[in-house]
Amino acid sequence: MFIEPSLTGEKRGWIEVICGSMFSGKTEELIRRLKRVKIANLKIEIFKPSIDVRYSNVDVVSHDDNAIQSTPVSSSQNILLLSQDVDVVGIDEAQFFDSEIVSVCEILARKGIRVIIAGLDMDFKGNPFGPMPQLLAVADYITKLHAICVKCGNIANVSFRKTPQKGQVLLGEKDVYEPRCRKCYAEGLIENKEA
Ligand SMILES: Nc1ncnc2c1ncn2[C@@H]1O[C@H](COP(=O)(O)OP(=O)(O)O)[C@@H](O)[C@H]1O
Ligand SMILES: Cc1cn([C@H]2C[C@H](O)[C@@H](COP(=O)(O)O)O2)c(=O)[nH]c1=O
């Protein structure tokens, strides 16, 4: 479990990245950390990309229906504009942001803000997703979570796409994706080729 670091009394910012496959618990972990920040009465702003309207237009919502209010933004620059005078910034679905999200997080951290950002490390092909590699490179703390493989019950590290669309961005839930381990993911690709 992540324990919030505090070494000196001085206000220092940092960047926490939460990553993993779909259904690995990224949003739940983000919400857990943010709710603790609220309990501590710190000032907080929460953002998600405006394209992510799966469960709610405004809330960040987990697959288990945990929710926290957020502001949808169309570009990462809006996060800077809307994060004046806060202690903590939370961001979900980082993979959908433009590459400037990296410098936005660094600017916020330099200003003394704790940045907690969650996103998919890999797309359905197993390739790095959007700005996630750079975010992981600049992060002070990284938490990699795993789902359970729906085929064999082992640890899942990748999101298998069940439908034929080839574009990287395709919003969806269990209708479109399932978390799989390496072995079951590779078997799925072979089955798709043979079909
Ligand atoms: N195959 C699975 N492995 C793990 N959790 C699953 C699975 N299928 C459904 N879930 C549910 O998804 C929840 C995690 O949801 P969420 O935090 O929204 O994940 P993420 O943001 O990583 O997609 C789990 O607590 C669990 O109830
Ligand atoms: C693997 C993969 C996923 N997506 C989409 C599907 C969902 O709408 C989000 C991920 O949500 P979660 O909170 O991590 O469950 O991303 C996509 O567009 N492309 C992909 O390859």
Ligand SMILES: [Zn+2]
């Ligand atoms: Zn498996």
